[in-house]
Each structure stands twice: as C-alpha cells, then as structure tokens.
Amino acid sequence: MIPLLAFSTFSALLLLTFVLWRQRLLLAQRNALLVQLEVGALQTTPAGRIRWHTPRAAELLGRSGQSLQGQELHELLDASQTYPLQLDSLPGPGSLLLLRPILDEAERFQRSQYFARIGTWDWDIDTNQLYWSEAIYAMFGYSVGAVTPSYELFYASVHPDDRAQVRAGELRCIGTGENHDEEYRVLWPNGTVRWLRETGNVVKNGQGVAIKMMGVVRDITEEKNWARQMHQLAHHDPLTGLPNRLLFEDHLRTALERARRNSTRVVLVFIDLNGFKAINDTHGHIAGDHVLVATCWWPLPSDSRPHSESRTAWRESAVTNSW
Structure with a gap:
C-alpha cells in the first residue's frame, strides 16, 4: 500500500512539474513573439504596476533602455511626451496590454x-x-x-x-x-x-x-x-554551372549567324566520357559528380577566339569555337 501511495505521489509531482514547465515554455514563446512587434507590450499587476514589458514599450513611454518593472503604468503614461499613446488589452489570462502610438495621417x-x-x-x-x-x-x-x-x-x-x-x-x-x-x-x-x-x-x-x-x-x-537566380537556374546546369542545352543552342545559333555574316567557320566539339558508368558504380555518384565538374572546367588551350562550353547530357559536353 505504501509503495503504491508513494508512486501516486511521485506521478502527481511529475505531472505538476510538466504542467509548470509547459506554462513557462508557452510564456517564453509568447514574450519572444511580443518583443518582435512594432507595438509595445507589457503586463501589469492587479495594483497597476508593471510586471513585465518589451523594450518597445519602454521606448514608447520615453524610457528607452530602462527597466520599468514595479513602476505605476498610469504615472508613466501621464509623464510620456513621445507620442499620443493608445492602450489595448488582450483577451486571455493575465493583464497583458498593447501600447501603440496614435499617428496622424502624414x-x-x-x-x-x-x-x-x-x-x-x-x-x-x-x-x-x-x-x-x-x-x-x-x-x-x-x-x-x-x-x-x-x-x-x-x-x-x-x-x-x-x-x-x-x-x-x-x-x-x-x-x-x-x-x-x-x-x-x-x-x-x-x-x-x-x-x-x-x-x-x-x-x-x-x-x-x-x-x-x-x-x-x-x-x-x-x-x-530573384530574376538573376531564375535566369541562372533556367539556363545553366546546376551541377557544373555550365550553360545547359537551351543556352548552348542559343550560343550555337549566334556563332553560326556570326560566321555567316563574317564568312568565317564554326567548330563544334562533343566531349564524351568513356567508362563514366564504371566510376559511378565503383566509387559512387558523388565521385562521379566530382569527375564531371573537374572535366567540364578543365582549362582549354589559350585562344583569343570566342568560344562557349556547355553541358548537353549527363556525361557529355560541347564546345563551340569560331575562326
């Protein structure tokens, strides 16, 4: 009988501890939210003294950076010369008040x-x-x-x-x-x-x-x-950062038009990685991605002629060059 009574008492204490912890957590979350508001928030005792307040409330009352705990709210309101202030009460337990400036139209x-x-x-x-x-x-x-x-x-x-x-x-x-x-x-x-x-x-x-x-x-x-990011996503390969097939076709069309206009030539080179599947199967796709990136950004021979590199398929790249 005694062990059962002790267990019941322990369970009740545990439940009470959880309830109190839960209340404190909700109170802390509410206060953290109120601190972020443009309006001021404060809580008073039944006697009208300030129990808790946000920094914004102190600022509106002309006491920026000061603690107002224990002070009488109506005296602070009478002494405030910052703005005409409006005081609203929130529904629910506790005397929680919102303090907001009364602004003119301008x-x-x-x-x-x-x-x-x-x-x-x-x-x-x-x-x-x-x-x-x-x-x-x-x-x-x-x-x-x-x-x-x-x-x-x-x-x-x-x-x-x-x-x-x-x-x-x-x-x-x-x-x-x-x-x-x-x-x-x-x-x-x-x-x-x-x-x-x-x-x-x-x-x-x-x-x-x-x-x-x-x-x-x-x-x-x-x-x-945002527009720049959307353009990047729409026209570039997300893995290598190279132009994708859509932008590649646009670059190729531009190169062909320039060659036709200037009576020059265009060289189109496709680069395919042989044995790439074996790299993925043996070392994993992360290793395969590193190989792709390293290959796509391998420095080309120095050349002043305009060229464009693109990724056109999962293991293929293309390079256009004009001369």
Missing part, C-alpha cells in the same frame, strides 16, 4: 512608404533643390537627416556606369513630357550596391516650361536578385 503615410520601400521625391529644376521622403534616405545608404538632399548628392550616388542613362532619361522627360521610368544602381557610402526603379513626370508653368519633376522611387534589389 506619419502613417511615411511609415507605409518605409515598409513598402517606396519613397516620393520632388526636384526643382531651376534651383536643383531636391526633396526626399524619409524612406528614400535608406535607399541611398543614409539615415534620415544625415545629409541634405540635393541633385548633386543624388547624381554622385548613382553608379558611374548608370549616370549617363539616368541623365538622358531626365532630359528626355523634360524635353518631351514623356514619363520618366528608369532602373539604375546606386552606390552607398560603404560600397554597397542597390538597384532602384524611379518613375515620375514634369510639372510645367503657365508658359509650358518644365519647372520641376516629381515621382516615386522603389528599391528593387531583391527583385533583381
């Missing part, structure tokens, strides 16, 4: 631009004065207010290889009234290169003379990277 617009990576700009053509919305500063590698926007600063930030294209597009827009739509790279102060897409149009005075340009700019770096 600030809502600025924030929406920032998160959408879209900014508005306004360029006075005569004075070269330039207005940037807050979201644009980050697109050029600056924090808000760190620099004074000007056309000279903008033009110097454009990648040297893209400046002529951007300038030609602006002049075309000013001269013809056509919409301005350009994709170009910008060079950040730390050397980072980003892609932007800029669209806009001119504003004319009563005499029909262009006096300013206005438009929007958007960061398209991720889109460019």
Whole structure:
C-alpha cells in the first residue's frame, strides 16, 4: 500500500512539474513573439504596476533602455511626451496590454512608404533643390537627416556606369513630357550596391516650361536578385554551372549567324566520357559528380577566339569555337 501511495505521489509531482514547465515554455514563446512587434507590450499587476514589458514599450513611454518593472503604468503614461499613446488589452489570462502610438495621417503615410520601400521625391529644376521622403534616405545608404538632399548628392550616388542613362532619361522627360521610368544602381557610402526603379513626370508653368519633376522611387534589389537566380537556374546546369542545352543552342545559333555574316567557320566539339558508368558504380555518384565538374572546367588551350562550353547530357559536353 505504501509503495503504491508513494508512486501516486511521485506521478502527481511529475505531472505538476510538466504542467509548470509547459506554462513557462508557452510564456517564453509568447514574450519572444511580443518583443518582435512594432507595438509595445507589457503586463501589469492587479495594483497597476508593471510586471513585465518589451523594450518597445519602454521606448514608447520615453524610457528607452530602462527597466520599468514595479513602476505605476498610469504615472508613466501621464509623464510620456513621445507620442499620443493608445492602450489595448488582450483577451486571455493575465493583464497583458498593447501600447501603440496614435499617428496622424502624414506619419502613417511615411511609415507605409518605409515598409513598402517606396519613397516620393520632388526636384526643382531651376534651383536643383531636391526633396526626399524619409524612406528614400535608406535607399541611398543614409539615415534620415544625415545629409541634405540635393541633385548633386543624388547624381554622385548613382553608379558611374548608370549616370549617363539616368541623365538622358531626365532630359528626355523634360524635353518631351514623356514619363520618366528608369532602373539604375546606386552606390552607398560603404560600397554597397542597390538597384532602384524611379518613375515620375514634369510639372510645367503657365508658359509650358518644365519647372520641376516629381515621382516615386522603389528599391528593387531583391527583385533583381530573384530574376538573376531564375535566369541562372533556367539556363545553366546546376551541377557544373555550365550553360545547359537551351543556352548552348542559343550560343550555337549566334556563332553560326556570326560566321555567316563574317564568312568565317564554326567548330563544334562533343566531349564524351568513356567508362563514366564504371566510376559511378565503383566509387559512387558523388565521385562521379566530382569527375564531371573537374572535366567540364578543365582549362582549354589559350585562344583569343570566342568560344562557349556547355553541358548537353549527363556525361557529355560541347564546345563551340569560331575562326
């Protein structure tokens, strides 16, 4: 009887320990999620004192980097001068509150631009004065207010290889009234290169003379990277990195057209690996892959004539050369 009672007590303690551990785990997961929110989160005691809070809550209350545990929430709200604040309670056990700033329409617009990576700009053509919305500063590698926007600063930030294209597009827009739509790279102060897409149009005075340009700019770096990766996957062999059959046929067609135009010749060489199956069967497919890669990237004899190497089948490669 005593051993049975001891076992029952042990089982109950074990179950209680598991329940408490589970509650603490869920609480830690919830708190970790709340810390990532743009709004502030905090928990109070029945007396209205702060039991727990996120760093964002302290920031909104004007106490960034400080611990607010034990302080009365209503006193902090009365003393806060950062933003007008709204306090919402979450359903469920415990006094969990969300703290959010009450934004006016202008600030809502600025924030929406920032998160959408879209900014508005306004360029006075005569004075070269330039207005940037807050979201644009980050697109050029600056924090808000760190620099004074000007056309000279903008033009110097454009990648040297893209400046002529951007300038030609602006002049075309000013001269013809056509919409301005350009994709170009910008060079950040730390050397980072980003892609932007800029669209806009001119504003004319009563005499029909262009006096300013206005438009929007958007960061398209991720889109460019994605498109480059998709092109790589569609036109290159994933194992060797060489052009695949699709790109090989395009290169061959280009070489034939060039030879026909210049009255030259094209050499097409197929390279087949004899005994390749024995390598796979004896040493495994990983070893076979290494042999393929090493063979495909074996240096060809030095030749200034244009050539292209491709992988056309599982154990075959092709080389085109013009002369």
